[in-house]
Amino acid sequence: MRATFLGTAAARPTVGRNVTSIIVQREGDTLMFDCGEGTQRQMMRYGTGFSFGDIFFTHLHADHFLGVIGLLRTLGLQAREEPMDLWTPRGTEAILKQAVELGVERVPFEVRINGIDAGEKVARGGYDVVPFRVQHGGKAFGWAVVEHERLGRFNAQKARELGIPEGPLWGRLHHGQPVEVEGRVITPDDVVGEARPGRKLVISGDTRPCQATREIAEGADLLVHEATFGNDEAERAVHTGHSTAREAAEVAAAARVLRLVLTHFSPRYADDPRWLEKEARAVFPETAAAYDGMVVEVPFRAE
Numbered sequence: 467m468r469a470t471f472l473g474t475a476a477a478r479p480t481v482g483r484n485v486t487s488i489i490v491q492r493e494g495d496t497l498m499f500d501c502g503e504g505t506q507r508q509m510m511r512y513g514t515g516f517s518f519g520d521i522f523f524t525h526l527h528a529d530h531f532l533g534v535i536g537l538l539r540t541l542g543l544q545a546r547e548e549p550m551d552l553w554t555p556r557g558t559e560a561i562l563k564q565a566v567e568l569g570v571e572r573v574p575f576e577v578r579i580n581g582i583d584a585g586e587k588v589a590r591g592g593y594d595v596v597p598f599r600v601q602h603g604g605k606a607f608g609w610a611v612v613e614h615e616r617l618g619r620f621n622a623q624k625a626r627e628l629g630i631p632e633g634p635l636w637g638r639l640h641h642g643q644p645v646e647v648e649g650r651v652i653t654p655d656d657v658v659g660e661a662r663p664g665r666k667l668v669i670s671g672d673t674r675p676c677q678a679t680r681e682i683a684e685g686a687d688l689l690v691h692e693a694t695f696g697n698d699e700a701e702r703a704v705h706t707g708h709s710t711a712r713e714a715a716e717v718a719a720a721a722r723v724l725r726l727v728l729t730h731f732s733p734r735y736a737d738d739p740r741w742l743e744k745e746a747r748a749v750f751p752e753t754a755a756a757y758d759g760m761v762v763e764v765p766f767r768a769e
């Protein structure tokens with residue numbers, strides 16, 4: 467699993483940063499989270515490809531969704547035929563519909579606008595995409611990509627030692643069924659290790675530090691948290707429904723995540739967010755500040 471940051475600025479683009487969008491790729495699936503203005507050009511620049519079928523919106527502030535207008539038209543020019551699913555907090559569908567239908571051309575493929583409630587999940591093979599309610603005024607989500615547990619490791623050497631012929635019997639054991647070999651019953655415990663936890667990636671969206679993020683991010687492999695401001699603007703963060711870098715780090719520490727990546731920087735810090743990184747690292751050392759084009763790999767944990 468891998469996250470590519472297509473835009474890392476809050477509110478408006480700067481010379482060095484575009485507005486918000488993150489691509490998550492996992493075993494051939496590509497998921498987009500938010501689509502700020504200019505996202506399609508960032509996709510070309512950073513080579514994410516255009517074959518994907520879902521955009522998950524955290525909320526419908528302009529810096530998170532205006533890019534969908536142009537992106538859908540470009541996909542239309544590419545003669546796309548597959549449908550596109552847009553996922554947005556329930557009650558905000560009409561705004562997205564206006565954006566999709568803006569202008570005189572029609573998008574030549576099906577665009578499905580799905581309102582969704584916090585806690586409902588979008589189920590996929592091997593993982594779920596789960597929205598959670600955050601504190602940003604109005605209807606705003608964070609999103610978590612949560613992989614299912616993986617099967618335990620199959621010990622091929624042991625299986626051979628036990629005289630189990632390679633083939634369908636191995637598969638049955640691996641999937642938890644006992645098998646019989648020459649009158650002996652062999653149970654999965656004999657050759658299969660414990661189930662291994664899947665990976666979890668959490669994207670906070672725009673928000674104050676909040677309990678919902680702490681809960682869903684518990685033990686996450688990667689937490690992407692907004693850090694619009696530094697300590698110097700802590701009060702402004704409260705009034706505008708955003709977080710400081712330090713507050714993001716406190717969420718990461720409380721949730722015991724493996725790694726924290728900060729994003730969504732106010733233009734005033736955008737040229738050099740290193741000191742936001744520094745403020746966060748004082749609380750949670752495994753912190754990095756995102757930049758446009760940054761790719762973060764999320765490996766399975768070492769066993």
Ligand SMILES: [Zn+2]
Pocket residue numbers: 476477486527529530672730
């Ligand atoms: Zn924003």
Ligand SMILES: [Zn+2]
Pocket residue numbers: 525527602672
């Ligand atoms: Zn916002």
